[in-house]
Amino acid sequence: MGTDHLTLPVDPTSRERLRTDNLRLDLVDTADPDAYAAWARAESRGFHSSVETDEAIEQRRSYVGGRRLTGVWDGTVAEPFAPVATSEAWPTEITVPGRRSVSAWAISGVTVAPTHRRHGLARALLEAELRTAHELGLPIAALTVSESTIYGRFGFGPAALARDLTIDTRRAAWTGPVSTGRVHFVSTDQLRDEGLALVERVRLATPGQMSYDGILWDRQLGLMVGDEDAKKLRLVRCDDSAGDLQGFAVFKLTENPADFTQYRLDLLHLVTATDDAYAALWRFVLEMDLVSEVVAHLRPVDEPVRWMVSDFRSVKVAELDHLWLRVLDVPAALQARTFAAPGRVVLEVTDPLGFAEGTWSLEVDESGAAAVSVTEDPPDVRMTAQELGAIYLGGVSPATLTAAGRLTGDATRLEAMFRSPVAAWLSIWF
Structure with a gap:
């Protein structure tokens, strides 16, 4: 830079x-x-x-x-x-x-x-x-x-x-x-x-x-x-x-x-x-x-x-x-990290400021590398930009946020993928 x-x-x-x-x-x-x-x-x-x-x-x-x-x-x-x-x-x-x-x-x-x-x-x-x-x-x-x-x-x-x-x-x-x-x-x-x-x-x-x-x-x-x-x-x-x-x-x-x-x-x-x-x-x-x-x-x-x-x-x-985090570029942020489990999940993120707004396909291969793209597929999980920042490092469990009513949908795959050892x-x- x-x-x-x-x-x-x-x-x-x-x-x-x-x-x-x-x-x-x-x-x-x-x-x-x-x-x-x-x-x-x-x-x-x-x-x-x-x-x-x-x-x-x-x-x-x-x-x-x-x-x-x-x-x-x-x-x-x-x-x-x-x-x-x-x-x-x-x-x-x-x-x-x-x-x-x-x-x-x-x-x-x-x-x-x-x-x-x-x-x-x-x-x-x-x-x-x-x-x-x-x-x-x-x-x-x-x-x-x-x-x-x-x-x-x-x-x-x-x-x-x-x-x-x-x-x-x-x-x-x-x-x-x-x-x-x-x-x-x-x-x-x-x-x-x-x-x-x-x-x-x-x-x-x-x-x-x-x-x-x-x-x-x-x-x-x-x-x-x-x-x-x-x-x-x-x-x-x-x-x-x-x-x-x-x-x-x-x-x-x-x-x-x-x-x-x-x-x-x-x-x-x-x-x-x-x-x-x-x-x-x-x-x-x-x-x-x-x-x-x-x-x-x-x-x-x-x-x-x-x-x-x-x-x-x-x-x-x-x-x-x-440490509080704020995701500004969903594809770049998610593709920067390694994920714990392979799979595909569709995330709907709402963001009043617009930076992270959208429906995103997150596909993770066997090596843990991610590919992220905009999709029109129905979302598996819905969240705001705040919840996305919270789970980004694996420090906050998606299952916990689901139980708290902060995240809606099926977070099972999300839990496995975002987990950090x-x-x-x-x-x-x-």
């Missing part, structure tokens, strides 16, 4: 809709420090974040070279230079079943100032992003959400769930494999390049993971100016018997002021390429002295660690929707 997404004009439909309300939709010139700073402060305010310093904002600006930033301005407010709504987006690659990737439009930073809510600004921004992605020829759009009630109306469905685990280490004696790997502490500089290479190396193993670097990686390592938690972060790596990196973990410790022997360990990131490294790092975390509780954030729904400790109930689970999971926020 190159830099086409940076030069494409702002969406004219949303621009005209807002213009009638005396609002201006436009792109942000990220080469202009003042223009970027005004946008960044508006975005931070929209998420109720702390006011950033000039140094922190300038550091953030250094990462946005490949991103497309959009804002809405109201010339009648006291600070007309500051946008009253924001969004940003960029092209990325998301893993799909079959150890393959699909190009996607990653959408982030969607905010509307409290003074301008309920005026259609979020709708204008999101529809603009979807039309832009469609214009660029991207098959899907993706986002992680702070509010799960917003995005279904735009055709997004929760495609990959995640779990936070809270583990009582006093009950969770290790019963898992004895690893041959070596765990040792490392500095940020020692992990920065090799760790990111490992992230990309293992990405294709799990549907829902995305390709990334820049701010999304450096944020994990505590390299952002003004990050209050950076001083607390600890990094460890696990090497195999040959001395090659096979996994790493990033965590922080918080003291219990009432009892020095009752620290809480927050496991922020754990990435492994082998089962041996997985066992080594989890055992290291769970057997750390003076720690009574481990809280692991944004873990997969099929996390094996519960089967590697003596008390299954020592691991408490809180599940959340995380690996649970969909995205390990980061973006």
Whole structure:
């Protein structure tokens, strides 16, 4: 794609809709420090974040070279230079079943100032992003959400769930494999390049993971100016018997002021390429002295660690929707992934925005490769674009959606075809 997404004009439909309300939709010139700073402060305010310093904002600006930033301005407010709504987006690659990737439009930073809510600004921004992605020829759009009630109306469905685990280490004696790997502490500089290479190396193993670097990686390592938690972060790596990196973990410790022997360990990131490294790092975390509780954030729904400790109930689970997907080009999206079973099914998809609208023949051969075409045959299954996004990675069962009344027709073949042997999971926020 190159830099086409940076030069494409702002969406004219949303621009005209807002213009009638005396609002201006436009792109942000990220080469202009003042223009970027005004946008960044508006975005931070929209998420109720702390006011950033000039140094922190300038550091953030250094990462946005490949991103497309959009804002809405109201010339009648006291600070007309500051946008009253924001969004940003960029092209990325998301893993799909079959150890393959699909190009996607990653959408982030969607905010509307409290003074301008309920005026259609979020709708204008999101529809603009979807039309832009469609214009660029991207098959899907993706986002992680702070509010799960917003995005279904735009055709997004929760495609990959995640779990936070809270583990009582006093009950969770290790019963898992004895690893041959070596765990040792490392500095940020020692992990920065090799760790990111490992992230990309293992990405294709799990549907829902995305390709990334820049701010999304450096944020994990505590390299952002003004990050209050950076001083607390600890990094460890696990090497195999040959001395090659096979996994790493990033965590922080918080003291219990009432009892020095009752620290809480927050496991922020754990990435492994082998089962041996997985066992080594989890055992290291769970057997750390003076720690009574481990809280692991944004873990997969099929996390094996519960089967590697003596008390299954020592691991408490809180599940959340995380990665939401929106199909924009049905043939391109479905043909990008591998399916679990051969067969033919006719899908009728309704889409108020029109992108995925139609009746589609999905034919899968013995290898799992798909061919998708428009058909006039009667549909076997009916759904909206939201349900199509939800089942796309195999992370949500068509049978579940049928039972919930969200999908109608015979979903038996759909269930077999869309199933993924690996649970969909995205390990980061973006």
